[in-house]
Amino acid sequence: MKTIDELLAEGVKGKRVFVRADLNVPLAEGTITDDGRIRAVQPTIAKLAEAGARVIVASHLGRPKGAPDPAFSLAPAAARLGELLGADVAFATDTVGSSAKETVAALTDGKVAVIENLRFNAGETSKDDAERGAFADQLAELADVYVGDGFGAVHRKHASVFDLPKRLPHAAGQLIATEVGVLKKLTDEVKRPYVVVLGGAKVSDKLAVIDELLGKADRLLIGGGMAYTFLYAKGYEVGISLLQKDQVEKVKEYMARAESTGVELVLPVDILASTDFPDLKGKTPAEYTTVDADKIPADKEGLDIGPKTRELYASKIADAATVFWNGPLGVFEHPDYAGGTRAIAQALVDSDAFTVVGGGDSAAAVRTLGFDENAFGHISTGGGASLEYLEGKTLPGLAALEG
Numbered sequence: 001m002k003t004i005d006e007l008l009a010e011g012v013k014g015k016r017v018f019v020r021a022d023l024n025v026p027l028a029e030g031t032i033t034d035d036g037r038i039r040a041v042q043p044t045i046a047k048l049a050e051a052g053a054r055v056i057v058a059s060h061l062g063r064p065k066g067a068p069d070p071a072f073s074l075a076p077a078a079a080r081l082g083e084l085l086g087a088d089v090a091f092a093t094d095t096v097g098s099s100a101k102e103t104v105a106a107l108t109d110g111k112v113a114v115i116e117n118l119r120f121n122a123g124e125t126s127k128d129d130a131e132r133g134a135f136a137d138q139l140a141e142l143a144d145v146y147v148g149d150g151f152g153a154v155h156r157k158h159a160s161v162f163d164l165p166k167r168l169p170h171a172a173g174q175l176i177a178t179e180v181g182v183l184k185k186l187t188d189e190v191k192r193p194y195v196v197v198l199g200g201a202k203v204s205d206k207l208a209v210i211d212e213l214l215g216k217a218d219r220l221l222i223g224g225g226m227a228y229t230f231l232y233a234k235g236y237e238v239g240i241s242l243l244q245k246d247q248v249e250k251v252k253e254y255m256a257r258a259e260s261t262g263v264e265l266v267l268p269v270d271i272l273a274s275t276d277f278p279d280l281k282g283k284t285p286a287e288y289t290t291v292d293a294d295k296i297p298a299d300k301e302g303l304d305i306g307p308k309t310r311e312l313y314a315s316k317i318a319d320a321a322t323v324f325w326n327g328p329l330g331v332f333e334h335p336d337y338a339g340g341t342r343a344i345a346q347a348l349v350d351s352d353a354f355t356v357v358g359g360g361d362s363a364a365a366v367r368t369l370g371f372d373e374n375a376f377g378h379i380s381t382g383g384g385a386s387l388e389y390l391e392g393k394t395l396p397g398l399a400a401l402e403g
């Protein structure tokens with residue numbers, strides 16, 4: 001992979017450089033609630049601008065259906081990027097149409113423009129190679145050079161991630177280089193004990209990584225919504241908790257494998273359970289009871305790990321040399337169910353281990369709960385991307401940069 005420094009050494013002054021970023025930030029009524037992903041790509045953009053490039057920043061945001069949708073506009077992200085850079089950032093109201101062409105043509109050396117959400121065009125995410133290729137051809141007309149720096153999207157075989165770098169001279173941005181460097185440490189040269197904490201909502205999304213981690217990690221601590229499928233597989237009743245019944249057999253197989261290979265697979269021992277999902281908007285106080293994990297009442301759902309589990313998990317993290325954490329341990333968006341996630345974040349901060357937090361929600365949780373980002377070894381901007389990297393999969397966006 002060509003690095004950004006190698007590209008800069010070749011000279012980018014006056015060149016139109018297309019930066020594929022991941023500006024897919026959480027928004028609440030048009031306001032960015034966590035700008036971590038914008039800050040993460042800013043150094044690459046700033047370096048290119050300082051070197052006199054005409055920088056075109058592109059990204060997806062959310063999952064619009066291949067057509068313009070104002071709810072998914074990148075305009076707020078472009079404005080925030082301008083604030084962070086301390087410079088005017090132009091904004092094109094389309095992606096490859098007249099606004100994009102005019103905006104790019106008007107760029108002068110060292111200036112930055114953001115084009116509208118790539119996913120407003122069906123070609124971006126199309127499964128059809130020709131349709132994706134045709135969109136990539138249009139994007140290629142906008143630029144002379146491609147810089148891949150949207151780590152959060154490198155697992156997507158999308159036009160701007162996979163097809164476009166094949167059409168232009170290309171290099172990897174600083175963020176991608178950092179992310180890959182850190183994740184390599186978790187795959188090639190991991191220091192033990194290696195503890196993995198997995199939470200979040202969907203077991204099915206994380207099964208493949210559990211499969212891979214059973215051969216790599218020393219301990220696997222399970223929490224969040226996915227814990228209930230494990231507890232159910234163990235034979236417990238889980239009330240109305242999140243349960244993926246179609247995954248139960250697979251989970252049983254993994255539990256047996258963990259047992260036979262000596263990997264410690266640790267499940268919650270107590271749970272905060274309630275008859276109601278909490279009010280995430282008004283954040284009115286929740287009513288819940290703390291129950292043992294094998295005694296979840298039939299009319300209740302588990303919404304966070306309980307105090308005994310928090311202590312247990314913290315003790316399993318305390319002597320780790322490496323920790324990877326993906327997925328909140330409870331419905332952290334409500335203050336009454338944020339305690340489990342907070343306890344795990346604190347355990348990471350307190351440990352001497354090299355700690356990596358992966359996943360959009362986990363990274364946002366760490367910041368919204370008030371933790372200092374610098375207290376962690378690395379906070380990845382990739383959710384699915386970091387998991388797929390750890391699974392050992394070939395990531396289209398990295399493969400394209402290597403070619």
Ligand SMILES: Nc1ncnc2c1ncn2[C@@H]1O[C@H](COP(=O)(O)OP(=O)(O)OP(=O)(O)O)[C@@H](O)[C@H]1O
Nearest residue numbers: 200201224225302303327330331359360361362383
């Ligand atoms: N017990 C639970 N019941 C229901 N939902 C839960 C529970 N615990 C956590 N969640 C929810 O899981 C969601 C996060 O899951 P997800 O798998 O998306 O996490 P992530 O991997 O960090 O994020 P991303 O996929 O964005 O990278 C949160 O919105 C949280 O409220």
Ligand SMILES: O=C(O)[C@H](O)COP(=O)(O)O
Nearest residue numbers: 022024152153360383384
């Ligand atoms: O949030 C993410 O994980 C990335 O931005 C990728 O988004 P996607 O899952 O919608 O492709």
